[in-house]
Amino acid sequence: MSSSSALPLPAETSWSRVSNFWSDFRQSPVAVAALIVVVVVVLMAVLAPFVTPQDPYNQEALDLFDARLEPGEVGSGGYVHWLGTDAAGRDIFSAILYGLRTSLIVGVMAGTLALVLGTTVGLVAAYYGGRIEALIMRVIDLQLSLPAILLALVLVAMLGQGLMQLVAALVAAQYAYFARTTHGAASAERRKDYIEAALSTPLPARHVLFRHLLPNALPPLIVVATVQVANSIALEATLSFLGLGLPITQPSLGSLISNGFQFLLSGRYWISIYPGIALMLTVVAINLVGDQVRNVLNPRRSR
Amino acid sequence: MSDAVLRVKDLQTQFQSRAGALKAVNGVSFEVGRGRILGLVGESGSGKSVTGYSILGLIEPPGRIAGGEVLLNGKDLTRLKGEAIRQVRGAQIAMVFQDPMMTLNPVLKIGTQMIAAVRAHDRVSRKAARARARDALAKVGIPSPEERLDAYPHQLSGGMRQRVAIAIALLHSPAVIIADEPTTALDVSIQGQILAEVRRLADETGTAFVWITHDLAVVSSLADDICVMYAGKVVESGPAAEVIASPRHPYTAGLLASVPAEHEPGTKLPQVPGSTPALANLPPGCAFAPRCAKAGPACTTTPPVQTFEDGRTALCHYPIEPVSCQPHSLTSNTYRSAS
Amino acid sequence: MPAALLDVEHVSKRFVKHPNLGERIAGLLGAGPKAETVRAVTNVSLTVAKGEVVGLVGESGCGKSTLGRMIAGIYTPSDGKILFDRAPVAKSQGRRTQKLTTRVQMIHQDPFASLNPRIRIGDTVAEGPVAHGIVKPREADAYVADLLGRVGLDPGYRRRFPHQFSGGQRQRIAIARALAMKPDLLVLDEPVASLDVSIQAQVLNLFMDLRRDLDLTGIFISHDLGVVRHVSDRVAIMYLGRIVEMAPTSELYASPNHPYTRALFESVPRIGVGRKDFRPIAGEIPSPLHPPSGCHFHPRCPFAGPRCKREAPALTAIAPGRSSACHLNTGGTE
Numbered sequence: 001m002s003s004s005s006a007l008p009l010p011a012e013t014s015w016s017r018v019s020n021f022w023s024d025f026r027q028s029p030v031a032v033a034a035l036i037v038v039v040v041v042v043l044m045a046v047l048a049p050f051v052t053p054q055d056p057y058n059q060e061a062l063d064l065f066d067a068r069l070e071p072g073e074v075g076s077g078g079y080v081h082w083l084g085t086d087a088a089g090r091d092i093f094s095a096i097l098y099g100l101r102t103s104l105i106v107g108v109m110a111g112t113l114a115l116v117l118g119t120t121v122g123l124v125a126a127y128y129g130g131r132i133e134a135l136i137m138r139v140i141d142l143q144l145s146l147p148a149i150l151l152a153l154v155l156v157a158m159l160g161q162g163l164m165q166l167v168a169a170l171v172a173a174q175y176a177y178f179a180r181t182t183h184g185a186a187s188a189e190r191r192k193d194y195i196e197a198a199l200s201t202p203l204p205a206r207h208v209l210f211r212h213l214l215p216n217a218l219p220p221l222i223v224v225a226t227v228q229v230a231n232s233i234a235l236e237a238t239l240s241f242l243g244l245g246l247p248i249t250q251p252s253l254g255s256l257i258s259n260g261f262q263f264l265l266s267g268r269y270w271i272s273i274y275p276g277i278a279l280m281l282t283v284v285a286i287n288l289v290g291d292q293v294r295n296v297l298n299p300r301r302s303r
Numbered sequence: 304m305s306d307a308v309l310r311v312k313d314l315q316t317q318f319q320s321r322a323g324a325l326k327a328v329n330g331v332s333f334e335v336g337r338g339r340i341l342g343l344v345g346e347s348g349s350g351k352s353v354t355g356y357s358i359l360g361l362i363e364p365p366g367r368i369a370g371g372e373v374l375l376n377g378k379d380l381t382r383l384k385g386e387a388i389r390q391v392r393g394a395q396i397a398m399v400f401q402d403p404m405m406t407l408n409p410v411l412k413i414g415t416q417m418i419a420a421v422r423a424h425d426r427v428s429r430k431a432a433r434a435r436a437r438d439a440l441a442k443v444g445i446p447s448p449e450e451r452l453d454a455y456p457h458q459l460s461g462g463m464r465q466r467v468a469i470a471i472a473l474l475h476s477p478a479v480i481i482a483d484e485p486t487t488a489l490d491v492s493i494q495g496q497i498l499a500e501v502r503r504l505a506d507e508t509g510t511a512f513v514w515i516t517h518d519l520a521v522v523s524s525l526a527d528d529i530c531v532m533y534a535g536k537v538v539e540s541g542p543a544a545e546v547i548a549s550p551r552h553p554y555t556a557g558l559l560a561s562v563p564a565e566h567e568p569g570t571k572l573p574q575v576p577g578s579t580p581a582l583a584n585l586p587p588g589c590a591f592a593p594r595c596a597k598a599g600p601a602c603t604t605t606p607p608v609q610t611f612e613d614g615r616t617a618l619c620h621y622p623i624e625p626v627s628c629q630p631h632s633l634t635s636n637t638y639r640s641a642s
Numbered sequence: 643m644p645a646a647l648l649d650v651e652h653v654s655k656r657f658v659k660h661p662n663l664g665e666r667i668a669g670l671l672g673a674g675p676k677a678e679t680v681r682a683v684t685n686v687s688l689t690v691a692k693g694e695v696v697g698l699v700g701e702s703g704c705g706k707s708t709l710g711r712m713i714a715g716i717y718t719p720s721d722g723k724i725l726f727d728r729a730p731v732a733k734s735q736g737r738r739t740q741k742l743t744t745r746v747q748m749i750h751q752d753p754f755a756s757l758n759p760r761i762r763i764g765d766t767v768a769e770g771p772v773a774h775g776i777v778k779p780r781e782a783d784a785y786v787a788d789l790l791g792r793v794g795l796d797p798g799y800r801r802r803f804p805h806q807f808s809g810g811q812r813q814r815i816a817i818a819r820a821l822a823m824k825p826d827l828l829v830l831d832e833p834v835a836s837l838d839v840s841i842q843a844q845v846l847n848l849f850m851d852l853r854r855d856l857d858l859t860g861i862f863i864s865h866d867l868g869v870v871r872h873v874s875d876r877v878a879i880m881y882l883g884r885i886v887e888m889a890p891t892s893e894l895y896a897s898p899n900h901p902y903t904r905a906l907f908e909s910v911p912r913i914g915v916g917r918k919d920f921r922p923i924a925g926e927i928p929s930p931l932h933p934p935s936g937c938h939f940h941p942r943c944p945f946a947g948p949r950c951k952r953e954a955p956a957l958t959a960i961a962p963g964r965s966s967a968c969h970l971n972t973g974g975t976e
Binding site: 346347460463493498518521525547557562563564568576578579 | 701702808809810811838839840841842843844846847850865867868869871872873874891892905906908909910911912913922923926927
Binding site: 128129192193194196197198199200201202203204207211212215216 | 740819
């Protein structure tokens, strides 16, 4: 029995997995650029109070004499409004950073909560099978056949305005994607021998669910999660643009775009365009990062 | 052997990886004569399948053929590119895979696929092509071949599908068929049927076979000659019956000794210790030395190819002396039928 | 004969493929498929004494893996019962099977699929015994180290992941996981079929050592007649869901009785016989969806007569400890 000589392999640490992941990830320069954009956007949003000249939440600090200044003009505060100001005299640059904060908070919160809810629902369906699975998955299918924006609109109309209501509406509109992805991945894993081995040991159900099924169903979920954060941000912007999201006193990127929309045709493009560019950059960058994560995690990629 | 139809000389196939170039096939040479069956034997990672794929030019990046020649009737296939190699493949040399669905398209009828395969190389009418397809199916022992032409692959059993794959390989009467573990996934009784058909085909049609397998018993009952591969190299070659009766390389000997059917039930089996080395991490000199009971001081240097009588070779510093007795006898342990 | 540890009594397993919603609608219109029933195992009885290893041999569709999974408590029988130490191994709970004992453990064919790729092997071995209180969490590490040593692996490897091991080493890990539950009965489903020849011998030797040291009882499922002969005390040959012949290993291999057993032995290629004329069994293995009438083997059997088409032969004793299901033994095939 002593004759089995093991291969001399280095013990694998979680660090070496991370470094492998990173060396695969950086194969795509576009994805690396997108990741840099995401990091910068997040940093600027987090550090907004320290890098902006003005607090757009503070109505007192706003000066109507500064209204609708063009990009590059100097306002009454004595500093340059690099991206101009809006009708209430808000510095667009400051408003964008604060807006990013709100958008990112809404996006990440909605994405995370939808992930937790959807994953649980999908896992339960895949694990128990039979009637439970059929019922859950039919509800999910039904929901996925409706456009998310429609569902969110109805929910916001019912729940009313406010940050928490908005997040709740977004979660309800999006958890189905997670549920379906989890269900698909977990159903495939469910048929594998190691699950059969766990069931025949037998290990307790929660053990099989959370230690065996979940971690193996996770890679596709990470991808969906990234994309859904971007979708949440876009969805929130849409709702706010339609006037159903957050009020202008608590600006998100969507409400900022909406705010400047009426001036777009009178030549004061900057009030809408710059928040729009910020929104687009953020959403596209997150999606590009998500794409590359999917490529790296795909076990069938040729390597 | 001057009448060899396929001659592989010093074939080198490498795969680029993070760890550098992995030499999956590292200087393999052998030849196969008309109507003969060569058993290419090895365990996983020995390079036997990569050798088969290399012969047909089916190596894709990050892999490449880094050297050597594959001479099919004197023509070097490694120099052919694109359309030229495609003209040869399927017509003069064909492949049968472990999974017949690598050859068969699941949404097309067997007949449609076989007719297309005939007309890929020969300008004949659909009717003539269909007749040839039917004959090929009959040749591999498929009952009622006319009806099978109208069947879809999923309507056939695994064994039947593999017969169809062999029939497709035979369509253009190729000089050589490379078969990669074609019966490994099949049941014993079906494997027996196919081995019997292949032996008959080789004898009757003169097609040469390179039969890639891990199963020594299959090679022993089917092949004329044998090449044993280990870590990308041929470690032993020669006529099948003689190699099996009296192996000269310690690895071949270890493999043969560890087959349970050759031992008294319940006794400890002689085992080859350790496991196959990773290509990225080969020991210097002889790759088998760390697992070898006969290893000596010279084994840290590259072993020479030793040539013996009857065209036998072994890649070893200390080859085993031949046993002088009768070919490997099984008298005590044979399964005997009561009939 | 010592008391039976495992009792398989008239067990059958049917898998019914229910048509899905679309097919059911098509069915209402008269075009859809009907519910199809696969008879994977039909009326199988088997007893295994303590300390005995019984080999289950057969080709695909013979039901050997399904029978093994019922014994291991992964499936519940459709009919009949499986008693381990006089208590059922598993019970049906709605659509799911609940296993009732930890004393029967299974080892799968493919060690690349049977180990969770994301769990360190030490945790894989430890989680069963910890969950069932066989070992305290504090002592689990030492317990695992001891088990890994026992199956011939360096205990220092327990923080590694499965992909860092070769096939043979993974199969040792799977064996350690099963042993960790302190089983009395091991169900081994083709445990060496996916391993290289030189590694097969290592794992078979390990199994024989463990069997002797731990007084294990085993069900050894394999299509490889040579492997089964080497490790089993008794062998049951299965064909299309039924046991066709059962005998002590040495007697079965010396003088097989059933025509299928004989044909199977003759179609196996063997080392050292040299180029030989195969006498393969004619015909295909029928689908278990539509098995032939009477004796399932009759369409391929050279001795078949009219009675074989009509009547399924029962497994009857032909000598002490031997039984065979063939009309040739019980008054002929006419």
